[in-house]
Amino acid sequence: MRSWCRPGPIVVVGLLFWLIAAGPLRPYRQALTNGKPPQLILVLGGDVDREHLGIRLARDLNLPLVVSGGSNLEYAQWLVREVGIPLSQVQLDYRAKDTLGNFTSLVDELRLKGIQHVLLVTSEDHLPRSMAVGHVVAGSRGIRLTGISVSCANQCREEGLRKRISDFLRAWAWVATGRDLKEWAQRRWPEALSAGGGDALLPNSKVLDPAAH
Numbered sequence: 752m753r754s755w756c757r758p759g760p761i762v763v764v765g766l767l768f769w770l771i772a773a774g775p776l777r778p779y780r781q782a783l784t785n786g787k788p789p790q791l792i793l794v795l796g797g798d799v800d801r802e803h804l805g806i807r808l809a810r811d812l813n814l815p816l817v818v819s820g821g822s823n824l825e826y827a828q829w830l831v832r833e834v835g836i837p838l839s840q841v842q843l844d845y846r847a848k849d850t851l852g853n854f855t856s857l858v859d860e861l862r863l864k865g866i867q868h869v870l871l872v873t874s875e876d877h878l879p880r881s882m883a884v885g886h887v888v889a890g891s892r893g894i895r896l897t898g899i900s901v902s903c904a905n906q907c908r909e910e911g912l913r914k915r916i917s918d919f920l921r922a923w924a925w926v927a928t929g930r931d932l933k934e935w936a937q938r939r940w941p942e943a944l945s946a947g948g949g950d951a952l953l954p955n956s957k958v959l960d961p962a963a964h
Contacts, residue, residue, distance in 0.1 A: 778893035795873040796821035854888035875900035887922035
């Protein structure tokens with residue numbers, strides 16, 4: 752009898768090769784292997800100490816700075832002048848409503864500008880969740896993130912595992928569909944979510960999310 756090779760392993764290897772080399776995982780491979788130096792600093796709003804550090808880094812490294820969801824326009828502009836960098840070096844972006852929005856509102860614009868490596872500045876208690884979300888969203892566009900934490904000392908608030916996981920899943924859903932599951936749920940069940948317990952069911956409540964304060 753003639754023996755035939757089983758196609759299963761060959762198909763699996765071929766599929767993995769396609770996913771990594773030419774398929775949807777290709778941008779993540781590019782982000783992981785990208786050796787370019789940082790090209791931009793992204794500050795996630797929620798604490799002015801983050802903006803202080805981001806502006807100083809922009810000055811010292813001579814890099815463009817984007818502040819997503821930060822302090823009001825007047826204060827931010829004053830702070831930029833105090834540190835001594837031109838306003839043209841700084842972009843103040845107020846579209847994001849939460850941590851996921853910090854990334855989804857910007858990644859396509861950054862990709863079009865050729866940005867491949869971003870320094871991400873946020874508070875130390877917010878960094879694990881923001882990096883988890885950012886690796887998914889920015890990685891889908893081939894953008895590498897390097898996290899820089901800002902000490903929050905006695906003001907640190909430990910974030911629950913449920914919140915991290917739910918945001919992580921929201922990020923993958925956005926990459927797959929281009930939509931935010933939270934916004935979809937709010938449209939689908941507005942009565943339940945406005946009854947008082949809705950925010951507990953959804954990640955990134957504006958009241959609780961450090962990036963939304």
